[in-house]
Amino acid sequence: MRSLLFTLAALSSFSALADEGHDKFNVLEIKIGDAIEGRKDFTCDKDDPKEVKERRCVKFLDPRCEGKPGKLGVLRYGDAAPRGCFLDTSSAATYLDGKLQQTPNTGDATDKRPILKPLVHLQLIGTQSRPSKVFRMWYVVAPDSLSDDSKLYGALFAKYGEPSEKRGADDVRWKNGDTSLKATCNKDRNCDLVVEDLRFAELERKWQEEADAKEKNKKAPAPPKL
Numbered sequence: 001m002r003s004l005l006f007t008l009a010a011l012s013s014f015s016a017l018a019d020e021g022h023d024k025f026n027v028l029e030i031k032i033g034d035a036i037e038g039r040k041d042f043t044c045d046k047d048d049p050k051e052v053k054e055r056r057c058v059k060f061l062d063p064r065c066e067g068k069p070g071k072l073g074v075l076r077y078g079d080a081a082p083r084g085c086f087l088d089t090s091s092a093a094t095y096l097d098g099k100l101q102q103t104p105n106t107g108d109a110t111d112k113r114p115i116l117k118p119l120v121h122l123q124l125i126g127t128q129s130r131p132s133k134v135f136r137m138w139y140v141v142a143p144d145s146l147s148d149d150s151k152l153y154g155a156l157f158a159k160y161g162e163p164s165e166k167r168g169a170d171d172v173r174w175k176n177g178d179t180s181l182k183a184t185c186n187k188d189r190n191c192d193l194v195v196e197d198l199r200f201a202e203l204e205r206k207w208q209e210e211a212d213a214k215e216k217n218k219k220a221p222a223p224p225k226l
Helices: 002-024 151-160 198-218
Strands: 055-060 070-073 085-088 093-096 121-126 134-141 171-176 179-186 190-196
Touching: 002 171, 002 179, 055 070, 055 085, 085 121, 134 198, 151 171, 151 179
Parallel strands: 070 085
Antiparallel strands: 055 121, 085 093, 121 134, 134 190, 171 179, 179 190
16 A cells, blocks of 8 residues: 555656646647547557556548548568558557568668658557557657757757757757757658657556455455454
């Protein structure tokens, strides 16, 4: 009981400190700590009432996906991707009508295959708790650079302010408390914007574990006469 109360107190205290970072690094008006489900135009994996796990949802914003169904799942060896726009959550690969939309970045200058660009999409990853809450947002956008004069950097600077760290024209980072935003670009392919709060995810997981243990104890058989 003490452990559960301690975790609840820690979560409450942490929440007050984290709100600023969660609010600051919102993406399309979604922020860390929001419920992962119930969002328009997002497709989510199935909730298993018997298992508490990370949840995933995706919204495709690519013009190539207009009028097509959006889906997500795990492709195992030999599986074919379904029609429409599909995200393989095990590899982060996107497919359009069954065709892979990524060209492997081999670093081989003699590789003359056409460069395929991933489908623009926003993936939400939820905590191992009930209800599952967003702890990571992964936004895959069109290719650009992160140089000071690029359109993408200009948009990021306008919304999130001065970055905490620059690692050249392809890696820029922001941080507020335990919440971080990492922007990276792969030349001619895509850029990734990842917002996450791993401490929030861990606290939610611990809270759920302790809540489950408490519920299990309540359902235990009556103790023997002592």
